[in-house]
Amino acid sequence: MKKPLVLIGTRYNxxxxxxxxxxxxxxxxxxxxxxxxxxxxxxxxVIGSDLDLLDPTNQxxxxxxxxxxxxxxxxxxxxxxxxxxxxxxxxxxLQRINIVKQAGxxxxxxxxxxxxxxxxxxxxxxxxxxxxxxxEPKAIVGNFCTLMQGVGIGHHSVIGENCSFSGDGGVAGxxxxxxxxxxxxxxxxxxxxxxxxxxxxxxxxxxGLIVMKDIPPDTIVYPNGKMVPNREFDPKKYxxxxxxxxxxxxxx
Numbered sequence: 661m662k663k664p665l666v667l668i669g670t671r672y673n674x675x676x677x678x679x680x681x682x683x684x685x686x687x688x689x690x691x692x693x694x695x696x697x698x699x700x701x702x703x704x705x706v707i708g709s710d711l712d713l714l715d716p717t718n719q720x721x722x723x724x725x726x727x728x729x730x731x732x733x734x735x736x737x738x739x740x741x742x743x744x745x746x747x748x749x750x751x752x753x754l755q756r757i758n759i760v761k762q763a764g765x766x767x768x769x770x771x772x773x774x775x776x777x778x779x780x781x782x783x784x785x786x787x788x789x790x791x792x793x794x795x796e797p798k799a800i801v802g803n804f805c806t807l808m809q810g811v812g813i814g815h816h817s818v819i820g821e822n823c824s825f826s827g828d829g830g831v832a833g834x835x836x837x838x839x840x841x842x843x844x845x846x847x848x849x850x851x852x853x854x855x856x857x858x859x860x861x862x863x864x865x866x867x868g869l870i871v872m873k874d875i876p877p878d879t880i881v882y883p884n885g886k887m888v889p890n891r892e893f894d895p896k897k898y899x900x901x902x903x904x905x906x907x908x909x910x911x912x
Contacts, residue, residue: 662687665768666724668710668756669693669734670701676790677733678702680770689728710756713763729768732756732786732804735824750840757804757822760786767803775807784821802839826867835859838877847871862890 665686667677670693681688690707699706712721734753760767767785771777775789778796784803789795793807796814801807802821812830813819819831820839831837831849837859843849844867851857852872859865860877868883875881878890 663768664689664728666707666728666730667691667704668730668732668760669752670696670706671733671735674702674733676772677731677770677788678704680772680788680790681731681768683773684771686729686768686770710759713759713765725763725765728766730760730765731768731770731788732760733788735806750842753804753822754840757786781813796833820861838863841865844868844883864890 663686665681665688667674667688667690670691678688688704690705691701692708692710692713693701693706694709694711696706697709708721712718713725715721732753734756735749769783769785769787771787771789772791772793774791776794777783777789778799780797781795781799781801783795783801784805786804787801787807788805789807790809792810794812795801795807796812798816799813800818801813802819802823804822805819806824807813808825808827810828811825814831814833814835816833817831817835817837819837820841822839823837823841823843825843826845826847828845829843829847832851834851834856835849836856838861840862841859842864844865846867847865847869849857849859849871857872858874860875860879862878863875864880865871865875866881866883869881869885871881875887880888880890882888
């Protein structure tokens with residue numbers, strides 16, 4: 661019998677997630693998304709708002725929390741969310757991560773049958789790993805991370821919470837990465853002979869780069885290698901459960 665799965669948020673190219681769910685003993689029973697309530701997305705009903713998970717008077721949502729598993733699938737490319745131009749999709753994703761934490765939702769992993777996760781690796785919850793992604797022994801991948809097609813995480817690397825890797829590329833062994841990092845397509849993060857490479861929190865790395873030096877927190881790295889401050893991220897405002905101390909504040 662398949663396990664019921666609720667997707668939190670919609671995203672461009674959601675079908676690979678649905679296919680993985682179907683192939684790994686899940687049945688997607690609905691989507692929660694504040695922007696599309698009452699509509700269908702890729703044939704799946706949007707059965708409510710993600711905000712409703714924090715409403716203790718909403719019995720439908722409380723029943724879902726008790727019976728289903730959840731997966732936050734909002735994409736994090738670091739760009740403006742087209743549904744709400746005033747809200748960056750990173751922040752929207754962070755909001756939804758905090759919602760499922762506060763609501764006590766059980767979180768699913770969506771790992772493609774042809775992805776390879778070493779039994780000696782440690783992976784968290786709400787992990788998306790697409791076709792040919794792999795995690796080597798002794799690597800650690802934190803909660804809410806995304807590994808697109810062909811992404812590799814080398815041995816003894818540590819990847820923080822909510823990091824997203826676009827297709828191909830990845831990190832070599834013993835790379836240390838903070839949280840809320842977006843890695844563009846075909847980026848390779850390698851260590852040098854002298855030292856291991858460290859990537860700080862809240863970093864966006866443009867496509868096609870070979871990274872062989874530390875990147876400080878709150879940095880954007882352009883495809884030409886130029887580093888500039890990431891001024892869009894305000895960790896005091898957006899991190900931690902303090903974003904949503906109550907359902908009343910959420911809806912005010």
